[in-house]
Amino acid sequence: MSVAEQLDMSSLLVDRVGKTFSARRSSVVAVESVSFTVPPREVCILLGPSGCGKSTVLRMIAGLEIPTSGRITLSGRPVLGPARERGMVFQGYTSFPWLTVRQNVAYGLKLNGDFGALREGTVDHFLESVGLTRFANAWPHELSGGMRQRVALARALAATPELLLMDEPFGALDAETRWQMQELLLKVIRKERMTVVMVTHDVEEALLLGDQIVFLSSHPGRVRTIINPPFKTDSAIRTREDLRAHPRYAEMERDILQMMREEGKH
Amino acid sequence: MSQPVQSQAVPMTPDANATTADSSAAMPPLSPWPVKVRWFEFKHPVSALSKVWLGVAAWLVFLLGWHYAATSGDANPLFPSPLAVLDALWTLFAERGFASDVLASLKRILISFFLACSIAIPLGILMGAFPRVESAFGPLVSAFRYLPAPAFIPLLLMWLGTGDTQKIALLMLGVIWFLITLVCDNVKQTPVDFIETAKTLGGSRRKILWTVVVPASLPNIVITCRQMLAVSWTYLVIAEIVAATDGIGAMIMRARRFVNVDDIMAGILVIGILGLVCDLLFRGLYWLMFPYLRRR
Ligand SMILES: Nc1ncnc2c1ncn2[C@@H]1O[C@H](COP(=O)(O)OP(=O)(O)OP(=O)(O)O)[C@@H](O)[C@H]1O
Ligand SMILES: [Mg+2]
Numbered sequence: 001m002s003v004a005e006q007l008d009m010s011s012l013l014v015d016r017v018g019k020t021f022s023a024r025r026s027s028v029v030a031v032e033s034v035s036f037t038v039p040p041r042e043v044c045i046l047l048g049p050s051g052c053g054k055s056t057v058l059r060m061i062a063g064l065e066i067p068t069s070g071r072i073t074l075s076g077r078p079v080l081g082p083a084r085e086r087g088m089v090f091q092g093y094t095s096f097p098w099l100t101v102r103q104n105v106a107y108g109l110k111l112n113g114d115f116g117a118l119r120e121g122t123v124d125h126f127l128e129s130v131g132l133t134r135f136a137n138a139w140p141h142e143l144s145g146g147m148r149q150r151v152a153l154a155r156a157l158a159a160t161p162e163l164l165l166m167d168e169p170f171g172a173l174d175a176e177t178r179w180q181m182q183e184l185l186l187k188v189i190r191k192e193r194m195t196v197v198m199v200t201h202d203v204e205e206a207l208l209l210g211d212q213i214v215f216l217s218s219h220p221g222r223v224r225t226i227i228n229p230p231f232k233t234d235s236a237i238r239t240r241e242d243l244r245a246h247p248r249y250a251e252m253e254r255d256i257l258q259m260m261r262e263e264g265k266h
Numbered sequence: 267m268s269q270p271v272q273s274q275a276v277p278m279t280p281d282a283n284a285t286t287a288d289s290s291a292a293m294p295p296l297s298p299w300p301v302k303v304r305w306f307e308f309k310h311p312v313s314a315l316s317k318v319w320l321g322v323a324a325w326l327v328f329l330l331g332w333h334y335a336a337t338s339g340d341a342n343p344l345f346p347s348p349l350a351v352l353d354a355l356w357t358l359f360a361e362r363g364f365a366s367d368v369l370a371s372l373k374r375i376l377i378s379f380f381l382a383c384s385i386a387i388p389l390g391i392l393m394g395a396f397p398r399v400e401s402a403f404g405p406l407v408s409a410f411r412y413l414p415a416p417a418f419i420p421l422l423l424m425w426l427g428t429g430d431t432q433k434i435a436l437l438m439l440g441v442i443w444f445l446i447t448l449v450c451d452n453v454k455q456t457p458v459d460f461i462e463t464a465k466t467l468g469g470s471r472r473k474i475l476w477t478v479v480v481p482a483s484l485p486n487i488v489i490t491c492r493q494m495l496a497v498s499w500t501y502l503v504i505a506e507i508v509a510a511t512d513g514i515g516a517m518i519m520r521a522r523r524f525v526n527v528d529d530i531m532a533g534i535l536v537i538g539i540l541g542l543v544c545d546l547l548f549r550g551l552y553w554l555m556f557p558y559l560r561r562r
Contacts (some may be wrong), residue, residue: 062466084468094463097558098481108467111477139558152463159467 005215011060011065012038012163012197017070018220019056023058029220030056033070036214036223038163043189043196045210047148047203047256049234049263051056053166053221054199060198062088074163084112084179087161091168095151102127102136104151108159117160129188146170146177157192170205179240182208186232207231208243215256217265227256348529351535354528358517368536370512371502378437379498383491386445390487392442393446394453395479415440416504428509440501441494448494452486453479453517485556492548499541 019031022248030219031053038044038224046054061072063082072079074086087108095104107125109115127133129178130150140148156164169185170178182205189196200206206213207229229252231237243249303310312320336347346354356446358364393400393407418439426432456479464474506515514533521529553560 055439063460064462064465074297082462082465086466088463088466090459090463092457092459094457095460096460096478096481098556100482107464107477111464111469111473141558153464155467165466215488 005106009161010042011075011194013041013071013073014057015062015071015073017057017060017072017171018058018068019053019065020068030214031060032222034214034216034219034221034223035070036212036226038195038197038212040195041193042211043198044210045206045213045250047200047201047206047213047214048216048221048224049218049260050201052216052218054201054216057221058088058165058167058197058199060232061163062086064088065175084108084159086110086165087156087159087163088165088167089149089152089156089169091171093140093145093148093152093172095143095148095155096138100137100139101132101143101151105132105154105158107155108249112159115157122158122160126158129157129182129191130154144155145173146181149173149181150184153188157188157194162195164194164196166196166199168199171200174226178202178205183239186208186238189232190235201260203253203260204240204243205247206256208237208240212258214261224263227252304314321540343525344527345365346531348530351531354526355535357531358529358532363537364517367514367517368540371514371537372540374433374437374505374513375502376496378434379495381434382438382442382445382494384497386442387449387487387491389450390446391453391475391480391483393450394456394483395475400450403446404450407443408445411443411447415501419504419508433505433510433513435528436505437498437501440505441498442499445490445494448490449483449487452490453483455486456482485552485559488548488552488555490551492545495544495548496541499537499544502537 006155014034014036016033016035017031018029021030034053034057036044042046046057048054056065060067061079063086079086082154095101096107099107102123105127109117122145124133124219127136128134130153130199132147132150135147137142140151143151149172153169155231170181173181186209188194196209198209202252209232210227210229213227213229215224216222230248234246235244237243237246333347333349336342336345336350355364389403393403400408415436419436422432422435422439426435460482461474464478469477502513503515503518506513507519510519511518514537518530518533519525521533
């Protein structure tokens with residue numbers, strides 16, 4: 001891919017990024033020289049063993065953490081801090097308890113004074129996409145964990161970010177709800193044609209949703225390999241069963257699990 | 267449920283369970299095993315009726331015990347019965363213009379508490395939200411928290427004279443430092459994820475302060491105010507002991523000079539009742555302000 005193409009509209013460029021956390025005496029090199037590119041409308045998955053620096057990379061893209069080396073650009077503009085163009089969904093429940101579901105989803109637009117989008121029914125559109133229309137007037141504490149994550153997803157999407165960031169958004173959910181959420185997310189991502197960077201350590205999730213899997217090795221986090229699974233773009237695959245039945249799935253899963261095990265040994 | 271929920275009228279049940287559910291519906295209802303519900307049970311919900319009943323019962327036991335203790339032996343003027351206190355209370359209001367004392371005290375409490383809050387809440391919020399502000403004011407506020415407010419009475423008398431201003435200032439000094447510290451702690455409880463979410467949605471610091479930090483900590487701030495208002499009432503008598511001509515505390519001090527124990531007790535009773543009313547008002551306010559916290 002040429003440099004001109006890399007600087008294409010709305011592509012994310014992570015260029016030799018490193019992060020060292022320094023405490024009083026000791027310092028931890030969390031991430032070292034990580035580079036990858038996410039073209040527009042593609043889903044990039046950050047995968048790797050626990051503690052390898054996935055969250056750190058994601059938080060640097062969000063602008064919530066400042067890199068100690070390297071640069072990050074989105075559509076050619078440098079990332080200097082958090083902004084509406086890079087929305088984020090966290091692992092924990094972050095729906096605001098003092099707002100109803102609808103108010104939560106509308107929050108980003110209100111914050112930016114985007115009353116045009118509010119009038120055009122953006123909020124209803126995304127409530128519909130995540131299947132929460134019926135719960136629009138409920139309080140978050142009346143919802144299940146999966147529904148609360150759908151609120152967080154709809155809230156991030158409603159602010160119409162160029163890039164959607166997610167840090168193990170389904171990590172706190174039980175297995176059954178997680179599959180449902182993965183399938184829902186696949187549907188929403190395909191429909192909205194979002195550019196996404198997502199952290200997970202669930203291999204199945206990575207293969208189902210990713211156009212590109214950036215596999216990080218641990219201590220310090222470096223890019224070990226980049227894998228391009230074919231499943232997200234295959235419109236025949238809609239559910240977990242479709243994915244598992246695909247002839248290439250078993251082999252890819254085995255390879256990734258093998259890498260995970262190797263990294264875990266260090 | 268990956269499909270939108272609204273498309274299903276009934277929540278999905280796995281097929282295996284569906285058959286058993288059908289067959290059990292045909293059978294007569296089955297009463298559960300008798301399970302003993304213990305009187306002392308952790309976190310056991312209490313109905314509104316039992317709450318009133320239990321509260322009234324404790325009061326009755328207290329009043330009956332008091333009455334019995336006061337009337338069993340020889341009549342002791344230093345330990346009047348509850349009825350004697352009620353009688354004294356009636357005389358105070360009907361014949362000796364006690365209502366204006368109560369109003370004077372109430373006014374002092376409300377003005378001083380309002381002033382204390384209007385300084386402590388904004389400062390506490392800024393300290394809780396911004397570590398730099400806390401570093402600046404924290405040590406100062408902590409030091410003042412340890413100074414006993416009554417020790418300031420001589421100073422306040424010299425600076426502010428003997429009028430209402432001095433009493434209001436003392437009542438303020440009694441609560442403001444704790445208010446600042448507690449509000450600061452309430453604000454610090456705001457989850458980091460909430461703030462970071464708002465940042466990634468494009469919020470400026472001012473907007474995040476108003477739309478995330480303040481609403482997230484407001485319920486606890488209201489509780490803090492409720493508790494500190496109670497503390498304010500406990501300072502009332504101290505504030506009205508010195509150089510006061512009116513107020514509940516002044517009445518109590520006058521009664522002490524003439525050893526009118528029933529008047530003293532009546533004064534204490536009035537403070538208790540007013541405190542209770544304030545507490546109930548704050549609970550009502552909390553209920554109105556935070557519908558999302560009503561039952562959980
Ligand atoms: N704020 C911080 N201060 C100091 N060290 C940190 C901080 N945040 C992360 N680290 C360190 O950086 C390394 C990477 O952390 P990070 O949270 O990015 O890992 P992760 O891949 O997201 O792990 P997990 O899968 O468990 O979420 C860890 O060794 C961690 O101890
Ligand atoms: Mg992480």
